[in-house]
Amino acid sequence: TRISRPERILAYVKKHAVPGDAESVANAIDAYCSGVEWAMNIGIDKGKILDRVVSETDPDTVLELGTYCGYSTVRIGKLLRPEARLITIEMNPDYAKVAKQIIALAGLDSKVEILVGSSSELIPQLKKKLDIKTLDLVFIDHWKECYLPDTRCLEESGLLHKGTVLLADNVVCPGAPEYVKYIRNSSRYRSEYFSSRLEYLQVEDGLEKSVFLG
């Protein structure tokens, strides 16, 4: 059988990126996915919104739900201070295998920890397993049906503090209606929608930024 799409992306990055240069890794993935074949990375336009939210939040501890090939992991990781930590959860071991190599190529492996498994099982273990107190930023970009249950789990696990930022991808396409309904109607969050484009296409999509009020 042919190699998978993530493995084709990895091969392209190995050929075209500069080891240790995170920006060249992200640019290589964008070049491949714009020019050769589409893939579900956050992409350039939404990526710039992600960059701005990460820079404004300047987090010590970040949780990403949904690693895929590690594109957003690299985009976030390259903006973090040296002592900051980024935990990313991916349930597909084949995706995680590729992401680990892409994150290492970007020179970010010292800041990033990839956990392979179900977010609903791993979130309750974060405090104990990873000596984490609370999260400063959560980037939600996995299966849309998991956005709301995982957010409830983050609340109940005591992982959110006053001011924690949740940033959710794909709130328009493919859409996360239950999550959006909950978060926009909850008095425990202040939410803001950032309209953009689906990665590498002219279709509308957007990010929902929600600040936990405690």
Ligand SMILES: Oc1cc(-c2ccc(F)cc2)cc2cncnc12
């Ligand atoms: O950014 C994304 C985009 C799409 C997607 C797929 C097919 C389509 F037609 C449109 C959009 C799916 C995703 C699944 N998980 C995380 N992120 C995703």
Ligand SMILES: [Mg+2]
């Ligand atoms: Mg996405």
